[in-house]
Structure formats: C-alpha cells, structure tokens
Amino acid sequence: MMKIVMIGRKVTLHDNFKELVRKKLLRFDRLFEDDAEAKVVVTVEKNRQTVEITIRSRGMIYRAESTADAMNTALDDVIDALSSQIRKNKKYLSKELRRAGFDELQASNKEKSDAEGEGTYDVVRTKHFVVKPMSVDEAILQMEMIEHQFFMFRNEKNGEINVVYRRKGGGFGLLEPEE
Numbered sequence: 001m002m003k004i005v006m007i008g009r010k011v012t013l014h015d016n017f018k019e020l021v022r023k024k025l026l027r028f029d030r031l032f033e034d035d036a037e038a039k040v041v042v043t044v045e046k047n048r049q050t051v052e053i054t055i056r057s058r059g060m061i062y063r064a065e066s067t068a069d070a071m072n073t074a075l076d077d078v079i080d081a082l083s084s085q086i087r088k089n090k091k092y093l094s095k096e097l098r099r100a101g102f103d104e105l106q107a108s109n110k111e112k113s114d115a116e117g118e119g120t121y122d123v124v125r126t127k128h129f130v131v132k133p134m135s136v137d138e139a140i141l142q143m144e145m146i147e148h149q150f151f152m153f154r155n156e157k158n159g160e161i162n163v164v165y166r167r168k169g170g171g172f173g174l175l176e177p178e179e
Helices: 015-029 071-088 090-096 136-146
Strands: 003-009 037-045 048-057 060-068 150-155 161-166 172-175
Touching: 003 015, 015 037, 015 071, 048 071, 060 071, 060 136, 136 150, 136 161
Parallel strands: 003 037
Antiparallel strands: 037 048, 048 060, 150 161, 161 172
16 A cells, blocks of 8 residues: 655645545555555645645656645646546556666755855755666656656666756757766
8 A cells, every 4th residue: 555645834634635635546556566655745825725746656756736726626636637647658657667766765954055155056955866777768757757857867778877858949858978
C-alpha cells in the first residue's frame, strides 16, 4: 500500500478531507510498488486553496498542482492531472515502475549565504538526489511528469551528467559537458 504523507500549510486538514485524499489515491495504488510514497501539500492563502501531490516510486516522480476556491475542487483537478500523466506515459511507466532508481529526493534545510554585497547570490534551497542512468527520452518524460523546465540525469550512452530543458520556441534542448 502506498504511503501517504499529508501536510497542511496555513490550514488544519480535517479527517474527512484526509479520507477523501486516501480514497482518491487508492486508484493509483495498483500501479506502484509497495515503496511508493505520495506527499500531499495543501496551502491556503486568502480565498485560494492549492493542492499539490507528488508521488515517488522507484526513481519515477509524478507531480501535479492545482489552485481553486475550494479544496475539494483543487484535489479533483490534481487527481485528474496525475491520471492524465499516467495515461499519457503508460508505455514508459510499465517498464520504469519495475526498475530500481533514484533514492528518495531529500530537500535540505534552506541555506542562506553569509556574503553580502554586489554580485553575490543567496542559495535558498539545495536538493540532493542520486542521478539515475537513463536515455534522453526517459529524461524528457521525467521532466514532463514533474512539470519542470529542466531535468538533470546520467546519460546511459556515455555515463556523463546531462541536462534536458524545454526551449522557449518549442522543443527540447540537451546540455552535454565538454572538456
């Protein structure tokens, strides 16, 4: 059974909402191994309620977020988006869900730079993760599923760390290191 972690930011989550989340996530349970974890973050700001769900399982990451006037509406939108991602990528998922992969992403505590002055930058978040060998197509799939603009991976062809990214004019780019 998938482990579900629920976090309320600026809101206390009621038991009936928690049960609704569990019920809706159960429909994905059969697709994932026992090590799968779903992180549900609900944020309330003024009259807007945001629900974000991230599912991690064996190196695969699925993420969706929605903001609406009602928490249940945002939840329904997120479940629909996750369902669409899984349907769209069904071919890859059957292969990838069975393969070992990333250790769980661990977000570190926020770090602030002690340096002050012109030309310095504050690092506000650092993430550490194991870089899994994969093809460029698999890396683009992962980037699409987590809805990011770029994705770092180890290219299975040459063992190098590469980055795929979404180009402003459409399509994707690949960054490869050069000596």
